[in-house]
Amino acid sequence: MNIPLRTRYAILNFGTMIAFTAVTITVGLFTSPWLEHWLNQDRFGAFRVVLDCQGYLALLELGLGGALAPLLARAFATRDERALKQSMAAAAQAYLGVSLVTLLAGFCLTPILPRFVAGLSAVDLVDLRRAWWIGLLGLLTLSLVPFRAIIEARQRGYQVNLLLIAQSLLITAISLPLARAGWGITGQSLAFVIGTWVFTLSLTALVVKERRELLGSWMTRSEPDTRRLLWSLSAATFLINLSNRVSLMTDNLVVGSMLGAGTVTILFFTQRLPLLAQSLLLGVGSATWAPLAELHNRGERDTFNQRLIEISRLMALLSVAGLGPIVAYNRQFVSLWMGSSFSYGGDSIVILAAINAFLLPQFSLWGWCFSATGQVRRVVAVSVLAALVNVVASIAMTRWLGLIGPLLGTTFAFVAVSLWMLPVLLYRVFGTSPVALARAVGGPLLGGIVYTGGLWWITQRHQPVGRLGLAIEMSLAALGFSILCGLAILLNKNDRTLWRLRLQTVFARG
Structure with a gap:
């Protein structure tokens, strides 16, 4: 191979x-x-x-x-x-x-x-x-x-x-x-x-x-x-860039103008870990859009779809492995990081931030399939509609619910617009199977919900000892889910061979 x-x-x-x-x-x-x-x-x-x-x-x-x-x-x-x-x-x-x-x-x-x-x-x-x-x-x-x-x-x-x-x-x-x-x-x-x-x-x-x-x-x-x-x-x-900016980068502006500059600081630190994880996951799209574009330009349609589904599944696995421990341990993390006197924004904020951090990288990857192949016009309507829904919902919910409003608005727009419209477009343009895509993303998500629920139950009854103890427990929690996922992937002989050869190429001479 x-x-x-x-x-x-x-x-x-x-x-x-x-x-x-x-x-x-x-x-x-x-x-x-x-x-x-x-x-x-x-x-x-x-x-x-x-x-x-x-x-x-x-x-x-x-x-x-x-x-x-x-x-x-x-x-x-x-x-x-x-x-x-x-x-x-x-x-x-x-x-x-x-x-x-x-x-x-x-x-x-x-x-x-x-x-x-x-x-x-x-x-x-x-x-x-x-x-x-x-x-x-x-x-x-x-x-x-x-x-x-x-x-x-x-x-x-x-x-x-x-x-x-x-x-x-x-x-x-x-x-x-x-x-x-x-x-x-x-x-x-x-x-x-x-x-x-x-x-x-x-x-x-x-x-x-x-x-x-x-x-x-x-x-x-x-x-x-x-x-x-x-x-x-x-x-x-x-x-599309304008829509993405409006959808994802208006939280601080909405909170700052409606709730005050100090509240922006509370929001920033409360969701800092989920946003860092989100930036890492977005890097998957940055790392893979050019190879996917190369496959498309060479007319390798079947390989293109196989790689897209494979990357979507890998991204979902990485998302759950990283975001699960963050949801479970975020309150303890912020308390140790900023001090017990810091005003924590609440568990609902980190849960919604984690949901958005799971969905956004998937949507970004799927969107790159169009922009990297010169077909960006096909996703303009999806992006604009999602942005409009996001802004309206964020402002309304911030007035009604306070600090959680912008995140809830983003989640609502993701679920109401992007979650179903992008897979439909992928099928129409590239022939990507929506069922295969749903299985690739949904399987790790369901497993992750159960795993995160168990971690949450543990953290409600147990407090880590200091920063080192917190770091060790979060790392072990992420490692545990990663091992379970790795075992599931490596049960397939072809997958074992494929990943071994891929890792070897990292150290091979170009």
């Missing part, structure tokens, strides 16, 4: 994503209590709002990144150097203009920023505006996004992940001293801008080192057909 090189890259991509998440968790455990103490609850929450608002500004790239991905994937799959250079030229020139427009738009939006952070003092509002202006400088890195797209289209996402680890450590090394020195929200924004620029320039250097000719992409004359194709795909991608 021959395992292609793309499998090695997918495993490396996911492995480094795990390393990045581990570093993020470790750094967060160390730094967050200190930052919350030195900044205070209001300033910490206000900075989270600044990051979310600037994330909305990044949408002014108008979906060019998602439109560029299938063009580059096709160029690498067919080894078409001319198409590669033309795609990079069109994208680089478009992104340069977008970055300048984004910067201008950010300055114009400064007056409305305080509306999203109720309860700040006059001094903190001045600090907020200054942090906003500094943060806008980080958005100029949009002009270099095509170079990151090159790395990911070549299935070398592990290089991005390693640089993300370095970026995380750099931001931490800068943000902590600035917070301690009293630089407030401004200091945190400055740390993030420095980290963003170092990360982006390093990615650019990796590409230019191998392909110096791409450094002149801004000056290369791009063909009208390439520009037209890029922008035709970007409109649909923009709508």
Whole structure:
């Protein structure tokens, strides 16, 4: 049985994503209590709002990144150097203009920023505006996004992940001293801008080192057909990106404007572990979209569907193994992490956050099947409808139920829209069996519910001894479910052979 090189890259991509998440968790455990103490609850929450608002500004790239991905994937799959250079030229020139427009738009939006952070003092509002202006400088890195797209289209996402680890450590090394020195929200924004620029320039250097000719992409004359194709795909991608941002990144804005900046801090720390797990699981889609696109571009439809179902099952298994212990132990974790005096948001928040963290990576993976193969228009209606349902439900439920409202709105939109519409589209476009997909995801979910229920029962009657005891118990709980799942998979001889060869490719020479 021959395992292609793309499998090695997918495993490396996911492995480094795990390393990045581990570093993020470790750094967060160390730094967050200190930052919350030195900044205070209001300033910490206000900075989270600044990051979310600037994330909305990044949408002014108008979906060019998602439109560029299938063009580059096709160029690498067919080894078409001319198409590669033309795609990079069109994208680089478009992104340069977008970055300048984004910067201008950010300055114009400064007056409305305080509306999203109720309860700040006059001094903190001045600090907020200054942090906003500094943060806008980080958005100029949009002009270099095509170079990151090159790395990911070549299935070398592990290089991005390693640089993300370095970026995380750099931001931490800068943000902590600035917070301690009293630089407030401004200091945190400055740390993030420095980290963003170092990360982006390093990615650019990796590409230019191998392909110096791409450094002149801004000056290369791009063909009208390439520009037209890029922008035709970007409109649909923009709508999807906007919908995803509205669906998933409005919680802090809704809570900050309706319940106050300090409440954002409570929400942030209460659901911190589920969100970290969610980011790790989303990495599966990042690690596998390029190999799936390659299979589609080569016309290997059956293999494409087999891999998609296999990855969906693997993602479900990983989700339950990680999220089950989080649901069971989150209250003890937050108490030990932030101190017993911290206002915990409640068990209902972590349960809903875990449900969303289970569903979102699956939907993201299924959505990548369309965007990575140049068929992104097919999922625009699903994304827009889910976003509208999410926003309306989140605002209404926040007014009615308080802090839990935004998470409940997200869950409602997932179940009411995405859970059934995306499998239907996969069947119509790629022939993916909805029954096989449901079995791949539903089996681990049912087992995980039973397993998590048992863990929950134990934690209600037993308290871990200190941080080390908590870490050991959570690790053993995750390991226990992973072993059960692994045994179930390895009972099949073909699966044993396949996974052994896949792991061997990680250490094989490219």
